Amino acid sequence: MTSPWNGHGPRITRRRLVGLTGLAALGATTGCGGGDGGGGGEGAAALRFSWWGNADRAAATQRAIDAFQAANPGTTVAGEWADFTGYFDRLATNVAANDAPDVITLGGAYPREYGDRGALLDLSEVADVLRLDRIDAAALSNGEFSGVQYGVPTGVNxxxxxxxxxxxxxxxxxxxxxxxxxxxxxxxxxxxxxxxxxxxxxxxxxxxxxxxxxxxxxxxxxxxxxxxxxxxxxxxxxxxxxxxxxxxxxxxxxxxxxxxxxxxxxxxxxxxxxxxxxxxxxxxxxxxxxxxxxxxxxxxxxxxxxxxxxxxxxxxLQASQLYSISSRTEHPEEAARLVDFLVNTPEAGRIVKADRGIPTNPDVLEAVLPEFDDDQRAQAEFIARVTPVVGDALVxxxxxxxxxxxxxxxxxxxxxxxxxxxxxxxxxxxxxxxxxxxx
Structure with missing residues (x-):
């Protein structure tokens, strides 16, 4: 599994996905969950964005959120994070209660678990906002199930x-x-x-x-x-x-x-x-x-x-984590714009760096690589070394x-x-x- 305290990998799991069996009733339509229903005026959007990690990750993520908000006036983003142990329990409870965050960080089998029960947005619905053409195909496949793209890789490891x-x-x-x-x-x-x-x-x-x-x-x-x-x-x-x-x-x-x-x-x-x-x-x-x-x-x-x-x-090679969007978000385009900013802009890349894996967009990686410290560069060099000799994509x-x-x-x-x-x-x-x- 991907490590609970960094960002990880491929099979993010936990002891029991509490309340997940109730997700089938949610359907794939938007509804009353996923935020507080709007921000401070006409055209405003208030998003919730959840992830797991430690305080260092939270601080870096908040800087990325601040940069996104500066570039997208009228959209506010509230971050919600927890350590790995409690994150998926809380997420399952929120989703079952129709109170899912708009943008959800997932990993491993969770996109399939949630997607098959109608809790995640089919990202083809926001394809005009969320660009996937520059994302590594092998990593992108980690978020596709039953022919539907439910998640976008945060990075690869x-x-x-x-x-x-x-x-x-x-x-x-x-x-x-x-x-x-x-x-x-x-x-x-x-x-x-x-x-x-x-x-x-x-x-x-x-x-x-x-x-x-x-x-x-x-x-x-x-x-x-x-x-x-x-x-x-x-x-x-x-x-x-x-x-x-x-x-x-x-x-x-x-x-x-x-x-x-x-x-x-x-x-x-x-x-x-x-x-x-x-x-x-x-x-x-x-x-x-x-x-x-x-x-x-x-x-x-x-x-x-x-x-x-x-x-x-x-x-x-595996997507370290995946960004998904709740099917019940009231602001799918704004949520997609946040994900696009996080994975496709050098500005966000320079903030997040390799915390959620090596960037899968080559343009972002090229922009960020000179700013990597020794630890981040060691990861990038190792990924480059093993890429020609790893096996097929993981099932x-x-x-x-x-x-x-x-x-x-x-x-x-x-x-x-x-x-x-x-x-x-x-x-x-x-x-x-x-x-x-x-x-």
């Missing part, structure tokens, strides 16, 4: 490996050749790092996430989901994964089960093992780099994931797939604590996720 070269240097361990290394190499290097560092420092963070399973299974020609909304990952692949990660935990290459599960409670960068300088490797999203570097004070680097090959790459999860994250976390804890074995966890995953998506 990729799921990859974050490494701390200082720990490698201190232990005399060579950084891997990320064009050739395997998962066996990953396990070996993690064990070597753990053995050569003080107690409490680990070669790798436990790698198990829904995104990691997607990557691992894509390398085996599968992926998590099929194009028609079914389950693609095999029990054999899941068993292989959990057999490896259980062995790594047992040999100390990754943390013990108690620490791995404890870390789930607070995924803020400064609380992660990588952010605290206590891990050599961690699978994650490329746009986590600045926050992790700032938290750790270390010159962290990005590498291709283990097991990538020319024949069957698992990595993919976004169907309705119900937002439950996958919770399933993975529960089963991973069961495996690591020895409550179930990898084979049984694999079957349970397929059963529980299959039920969630109706497969």
């Amino acid at each position: 990729t799921y990859c490996l974050v490494v701390n070269p200082v720990l490698f240097e201190q232990t005399g361990t060579a950084l891997p050749d990320d064009a050739t290394w395997t998962w066996e190499d990953f396990e070996r290097i993690a064990a070597e790092l753990s053995a050569a560092t003080p107690e409490g420092t680990y070669g790798a963070v436990d790698p198990t996430t829904a995104d990691a399973l997607d990557l691992f299974s894509r390398q085996r020609g599968e992926g998590l989901y099929t194009e028609d909304g079914g389950l693609a990952i095999s029990a054999a692949t899941l068993e292989e994964w959990w057999t490896t990660t259980l062995r790594m935990s047992g040999e100390g290459a990754t943390p013990p089960a108690s620490l791995t599960t404890e870390l789930l409670a607070d995924a803020a960068p400064e609380q992660t093992l990588m952010g605290r300088g206590l891990a050599g490797m961690m699978l994650g999203w490329s746009n986590t780099l600045p926050a992790l570097r700032a938290a750790s004070g270390q010159p962290l680097q990005l590498l291709r994931a283990p097991g990538e090959s020319v024949e069957q790459p698992g990595m993919w 976004i999860g169907p309705v119900g797939s937002t439950e996958t994250r919770g399933v993975v976390e529960r089963l991973n804890a069961d495996v690591l604590f020895g409550r179930t074995d990898p084979a049984a966890a694999a079957e349970a995953f397929r059963e529980q996720v299959g039920q969630a998506i109706g497969a």
